[in-house]
Amino acid sequence: MEQRSAVNIANSLEQMIFDGTFADGDRLDEVRLAEQFGVSRTPLREALQRLESSGLVTLIPRRGAFVRQPGPLELLEMFEVMAELEAVCARLAARRMSDDALDELRLANTRCQAASDAQDTDLYYMENEKFHATIYRESGNSFLEQESLKLQKRLRPFRRQQLRLRGRMPQSLTEHEAIVEALTAGDSNAAANALRDHVNVQGERFQSLMAGLKAAAS
Amino acid sequence: MEQRSAVNIANSLEQMIFDGTFADGDRLDEVRLAEQFGVSRTPLREALQRLESSGLVTLIPRRGAFVRQPGPLELLEMFEVMAELEAVCARLAARRMSDDALDELRLANTRCQAASDAQDTDLYYMENEKFHATIYRESGNSFLEQESLKLQKRLRPFRRQQLRLRGRMPQSLTEHEAIVEALTAGDSNAAANALRDHVNVQGERFQSLMAGLKAAAS
DNA sequence: GTCAATTATTTTGTATACAAGATATTAGTT
């Protein structure tokens, strides 16, 4: 692979937690992971500390490290916060956005369109993330930008699922149009509302998806 | 002190970074800190990984750990986000808040009043934090609550300074009144605006404080 | 005397060793 420093190991483990290699509550065995990564326990433990600090694992003293996947309730809460964060980004961006940035945003949206036409959900997801990241950046507040990116990353696996739902990509696209329009007009309230709704739709879709799974399980 | 695990060491160092024991760019010497805490380098390094993960230090490979204090610009950005986060809390709380919680909020405000009367800025600060924390909690979104508490903690040292400014405590109190009123009325927009403004005042005060320092230095 | 190059000294990164606590296993009792 690559060089295996604590940061790298942490990133790899993070990825594995995100993509579902580890389920909620799984214990992360230090010796096993250490030899798996080809390092000693020392750098591996440093990685575990990082992961706990970012909320991905729980460290129970003398017991070990346990992965902490967000449950349905926490996910809904995270979606709600994401929606509000993006709304704030949009409101700030509406005032500060340059013409060049607007062009960039339209270009990103065109790429989304192409992905949607090709029925390529993975590509759509990537381009969609760029679209949103552009708005974060154009908020002009880099702290806000970083926080938004962090949460975007954390919600990635769950957002991704929803794009596969029938008709979601075209709907998402029309919502993007409304967002671009509001930003072009410099209407901060409209932009904030459009983006908040856009993200909230995902939260709601997610909710109904969970309800469906729950019903199917009973 | 207490038991010196990685978490504890990280907390102690965090406190020291917050209260200004270390200035921006200071290198954190592993061996020196280790013997200072009475432990070996191993748990201390684990603590440093935690601190980097939470953004308090920068870890440069083969160079060491350097403390990262937010500069004036980043602080302003953080205040802006704090204001928006609290506004969201208020909006959600306005709908969900129970009578008991409202009473609790009024009680917290009464305690602020007492601290203000006694000219006790430290006490006022503590009670003020409780007032705000109650609103975070009453948002009904514990993820949002935790994020708000995290940022509140990080801004603590900088908010604190401003209470010493003449007339800030009484002004803060009247703003609290308006917030309680809006929450009582269940007016989510008014509550959100009142809280956003309340926090933004601190950001602006901070800005003028910085400008004053800068002017004095030239 | 100043600069460059070489050597010496720190300092970081990681492996390993060992102590103490937690879990699993076995033996013994009813």
Add this chain to the structure above:
DNA sequence: AACTAATATCTTGTATACAAAATAATTGAC
């Protein structure tokens, strides 16, 4: 056969040892 007690094994937490890189110091050339 089931429950408890004692023992054994495994795992974590931390100290220490050592290699490699970075910094400081020293020497030598001009």
